[in-house]
Amino acid sequence: MGSDATISQTSQTAPTGYTTSRAFLEALAEGGVRYVFSNLGSDHPGILEAYAQARVEGREHTLPELVICPHESVAMAAALGYAQVSGVPQAVLVHVECGTQNIGGMLHNAAKGRVGVLMYAGASPYTQNGELFGSRNEFIQWIQDVHDQRGIVRGYTKYDNEIRTGANVKELVHRALQFARSTPAGPVYLVGPREVMEAEAPTQQADATYFPPVAPAALAPDVVERVASALAEAERPVIVTSYLGRDRDAVPVLVELCETAGIGVLESVPMHVNFPADHPLHWGFQWNDQRHNPLLEEADVVLVLGSDVPWIPTKNRPNADARVFVVDEDPLKEQMPLWHVPAEVFARADLGTAVRQLRDRVAELVDTEAAARRRERAAAEHERLFRAKAELEVPEGETITPEYLVACVREAIDEDTLVLTEAITNFPTVSWHLRRNKPGSLLGSGGGSLGWAIGAAVGAKLAAPERTVVSLVGDGTYLFGVPSSAFWMAQRYGAPSLTIVFDNNGWNAPKASALGVHPQGTAAQRDDFGVHFQTRPDLPGIATAAGGAWGRTVKTAGELKESLEEALDVVRSGRSAVLAVQVPGM
Incomplete structure (x- = not known):
């Protein structure tokens, strides 16, 4: 028989009333969070139990909707897309320090793009002998216990804190959202050990009304x-x-x-x-x-x-x-x-x-x-500048130039279409030839971590279900976006969009960077940059297999406009579409 310090966890009583997890989720909803984009783990039983109890008791409306995301990066991108369209920060829920590290690239985009988002991760339980309900019971909880989990994100966040008690959890959430919404907006991060999130909490706590964003500042x-x-x-x-x-x-x-x-x-x-x-x-x-x-x-x-x-x-x-x-x-x-x-x-x-x-x-x-x-x-x-650009909007025989592709997209969409741009080396082409005029009709990540667009399209569509969402991406960017996860989510949550891929059979950006520094170097002379795909991946096929998307690869100028119209019709009917357009290679 062990000592008093080794109490069996089974002897601890599960909470039966109002828990920290429930208060946390209610605080998110009170702060304007409609969706919790989630990749779940062993630190989230209290969260899952709070959702299950809400469904049984008929009060789902008091909590944000739980959106399951098979990859953390896509969860974060979706939250960013929603916030960029709506102006309202959403929440991302990930698994301890491993899940936190998996959102790293999109965290960079949130910070550099000044987009509000609240990230929450559990922490490994801080008891190991059953002293408290929620104590450690899986081997992974020792391996995932690190010295400074919050330090992983501190170079990018406006605010971070640990939930240590259910007594003030709503105050912490409202304060975090206040930081996330205040100019310059940005990401915030909270962690909560499992014992705390499972514990009972008082029902009367802070009011979101008293945590507004900081008022705008004027010039002197x-x-x-x-x-x-x-x-x-x-x-x-x-x-x-x-x-x-x-x-x-x-x-x-x-x-x-x-x-x-x-x-x-x-x-x-x-x-x-x-x-x-x-x-x-x-x-x-x-x-x-x-x-x-x-x-x-x-x-x-x-x-x-x-x-x-x-x-x-x-x-x-x-x-x-x-x-x-x-x-x-x-x-x-x-x-x-x-x-x-x-x-x-x-x-x-x-x-x-x-x-x-x-x-x-x-x-x-x-x-x-x-x-x-x-x-x-x-x-x-x-007139001089744009006339010169317009002269480039013609195909070279049956070869589809990026300029011609973007011009065709411009003609096919209306001013209310929401375009997400992550075309990287074709960023300038999209700007010059798409020529958007309506505020809010074009979005980029604001940062430099690739793979934002196709996940952000899911969040953008959830924020504006009445709008057609179109993403313009490079082939490398598309693969960075974890399309197997993004298109599965789009299908499950009814958030279709059109993804148009500039397929130049590789990563052009590293090659351009190398040429910018070594225009006459050995790599340039031998065209040896290590960035060609060699064998083209079936880019639309990934989305079709994972999320039932319509897909097509276009190789000639003669088939582009018809394929583009068909793809848009598919999306407007409620199904995602991927149009991979082969443009001149690198």
Whole structure:
């Protein structure tokens, strides 16, 4: 017989009333979380029991819906897609430190893309002899006990904490969601040991009403005056933005500001519709352009209005005499160790609030005749730029060029279609040739970890079931997205979308990077980059096998438009579709 310290777990009594797990799930629902995207494990019995009891008692509506995700990365991507469309953070539930590590790439995207999401993971039980209900009873719980589980994510999260008691679990959840929603939005992380999550908890706890996001910050009056005066008096002003369009209501205000003063807009690495592409003041898109940009080099005033990478200093920066101003919700890029833009003003403000302030003051200061001359010049630049791009929108015989593919997609969809872009080396092609105009009709991950789009499409469709969702991805990106998991989820939860794959038979991005550094190197001379697939995988076949999706591979220009229309019809009827389009190889 063992000592008192080795009490048999079977002698412990299971909770019969209100548990920490139930309070946790209720707090999520009270905070606006509709879905818990979950990959379950040995740390979640209390969660599963809370859901089962809610179904028996007819109060499922008090808890978020549990969405089963066969891979953690897809769970996280789906949560991001939902939040990016709705503006409301969702929850991701994973298994201790192993599951936490499996969300790593999408966690990076949440942090860099400033998308709110609440991640929850259990922790290995902290008793091993049955001292408390929920004590260790599986070998894996010793192996998964690590020194600092929260440290795995701390370089990316805005907030992390451990649930130590059911007495204040709702306060912790509401505080975490407050961080996730407050500008700049981002991911938060909670952990809960099994003993705590299984324990009884008080029913009266914190109210979500008293945890609103932080109110938007405005520019100081002297900053408004300084920036507005510079814009109003400039000869060749330009605004550079990357993510102002996260606030869809800010886009038409930016249009008003630019029309008032005759300011051209350059989108740098855009993941949103920041300015209507067909507007005559739109000056195009800038990605990893390895060439000079005369519109930047000739500018005398540059306003960086929400951008992490407004230009690449070694290639296309403004001239040294230009006056540069930075207005951003994170003007110093506090999580980027190496970052600097030589500017005379760095101002922290909500972008929508700031652009409204600048619009109103510029309207009071601007010379209308000078502004008209600037508008005329800017419109001529717009016409020149986009006319040159339009000339590329033709196939080369039966060969489907990326430009022709995107032009066909543009013609096939309407302005309400939601497009997710993760085409990587074809990012610029999508921007230039898709030419989205409606705020909220284009989304990117905001980060650099691949495999976001097809999982995000599931979350996006759940957030906006009335919209058609189309993802434009590379073949490598498609495989990174764990399509076997994503399309199974899409079928199970009624979230169909169309995935269009730029199939160039390999990973072009590493090759492009190598050529950027070693254009005449041995790898270039021998075309030896280790990134070709050699034998093309059956990309649509994966989705068909895993989730019953419609699939087709298109090889010639003559069959593209008909196949595209058929695929869209399939999706609108309620079934996912994958169209792999073979474009010129690498």
